[in-house]
Amino acid sequence: MxxxxxxxxxxxxxxxxxxxxxxxxxxxxxxxxxxxxxxxxxxxxxxxxxxxxxxxxxxxxxxxxxxxxxxxxxxxxxxxxxxxxxxxxxxxxxxxxxxxxxxxxxxxxxxxxxxxxxxxxxxxxxxxxxxxxxxxxxxxxxxxxxxxxxxxxxxxxxTRKTSRARRVERYLDHTLWEYVLGSMETWPRTTSRECQHYERSRWAMRLLYLTALRVSEAAHAKAADFVQRRGRWWLHVTGKGDVEGEVPVSDALMAEFARYRLFHGLPPAPRKDETTPAVMSIAGDTTRHLTPTAVYLIVKEVFRRAADTLEPTDPVGAATLRRASTHWLRHSAASHQADAGTDIRFIQKNLRHASIETTGIYLHAEEDRRHAHTVGSQHGQSLSQ
CATH class of the missing domain: 1.10.150.130 (Tyrosine recombinase, N-terminal domain)
Known part of the structure; x- marks a missing residue:
């Protein structure tokens, strides 16, 4: 050829x-x-x-x-x-x-x-x-x-009937997600390079999860995309097909952003005209955006290292983490928002789905309740009946 x-x-x-x-x-x-x-x-x-x-x-x-x-x-x-x-x-x-x-x-x-x-x-x-x-x-x-x-x-x-009936599988449950966050706190931070790597990985994981961004959106995000109105923070996003939208940003995420920026000697709050990338190079280069592939590899490493430490006690959970990638964080964010009772219309806007039926695949809580009620009603029944 x-x-x-x-x-x-x-x-x-x-x-x-x-x-x-x-x-x-x-x-x-x-x-x-x-x-x-x-x-x-x-x-x-x-x-x-x-x-x-x-x-x-x-x-x-x-x-x-x-x-x-x-x-x-x-x-x-x-x-x-x-x-x-x-x-x-x-x-x-x-x-x-x-x-x-x-x-x-x-x-x-x-x-x-x-x-x-x-x-x-x-x-x-x-x-x-x-x-x-x-x-x-x-x-x-x-x-x-x-x-x-x-x-x-x-x-x-x-036909889309099958896909509409399914539930998204590629997400982390709450326990596994908390384990991933905790595992990063065990990373070595002896050298300057290790500290830089830890801070960037810590911030990238929280940014992707708490905003449910696609990896390309996170790679292209800049400081000026974080805007404040009426005392509340929003993240302006240009997504697939150049469709623009805004994602609510919590005070907790802004505190993480401030920590990340201060580590690199930047003011804690972003300026309106600031072009600094939201996720910088490991040394904090304020002029060059990472590629989506670079962000993807950061996330894969976090999951791999977490899987390595989880393997001895939970091989099934470790196997799940080895499969996980950036899009799993988007799925996890949507699933956890649904579990917390967030209105599906708000989740649809946060993920910028064109159809609310697409958002419906993240509604696991109702299935969990159905399973609990069904299994609970069978408790004590004889298997021979």
Whole structure:
């Protein structure tokens, strides 16, 4: 799987064979009024990606799926994107579920010509997400008058009844969460570096949990996003799809923020125009934001170290912590808010869910009560009856 050298365009750093650039694609729209001037598939896809230039997290995700499809189509099928049919996409679905070894070889670099585009087979959920992104791309190109139709529009819809009935599993119960917090207090703090690492990890975990932020939102948050109105603190957030919202911030979290800032020699309260990242580098660099991956790794280390100390007494809990990641903190925050009796409409706003049905998967307390009443009523009954 050898590709030509990447094109210089940073929006889509990939080059395709000239014979497969899409100028003569069988699904190209002929006639009518075009809304874009693109003549090739790469030009058209770059224009679509440019629509998301202001949302780095979304751009990275969409670009990854576009590159995967473009490379697979031209190298596995010998077709340009603008010639793909519904049958081709059925093949691509099978490929995502079981990519060949030359596409997943860990020896391949992540960038450049002979790159590695898959780490492993994609889960069913990841496949659905990828196809949803690609369908959005194709719809865009159809609306722009570049393609005649969207082959993925024929794809059978997936019912949401099962997902609505489920309850989120990836969260920590109260006891396990308290254990994680306590485990950090045992970390060594002898050297300056150890103290810096402890303070940053301590703050990052509390920020993610007490605000239920997504990892990208936490990575991009800055001091000026914390605003005070009528004596109450709020955190301004720009989330998925550039949707803006505000999250209530407790006095306890602001006290933690003040502690973290004072450790790095900053005033305890953020200024209105302050661009200092909410989570800084380990040495407290006030000019550079961490990447979402860096924040993710901080959280994974906290969970791993907690799991290591919990293993001798609670191997099941330790196994749970080893699976946990940043999004578990978001799920835990929502679940714990629901357990405490917070109005589901407020939880929906805090998580910035478009649908209250999505928020409903965090309502565990009612299930707990049902279980307690059912099991309680069976107490004392003979198993032989």
């Amino acid at each position: 050898n590709l030509p050298a990447p094109a210089p365009d940073s929006l889509l750093p990939v080059a395709l064979p000239a014979a497969l650039d899409g100028r003569d694609g069988t699904n190209r729209a002929r006639g009518g009024h075009r809304q874009i001037a693109a003549d090739t598939d790469l030009e058209a896809v770059r224009l679509w990606l440019a629509e998301y230039a202001g949302s780095p997290h979304t751009l990275r995700s969409y670009r990854k799926e576009a590159v995967r499809l473009l490379v697979w189509a031209t190298h596995a099928l010998g077709k340009p994107l603008s010639s793909l049919t519904r049958e081709d996409f059925l093949l691509y679905e099978r490929f995502m579920a079981a990519p060949s070894a030359d596409w997943t070889d860990p020896a391949l670099p992540r960038r450049g010509g002979a790159r590695r585009l898959f780490d492993k087979p994609l889960s069913t959920q990841s496949q659905r997400q990828a196809l949803g992104i690609l369908s959005g791309l194709l719809n865009y190109l159809v609306s722009a008058g570049y393609l005649a139709g969207n082959p993925l529009a024929l794809r059978r819809g997936h």
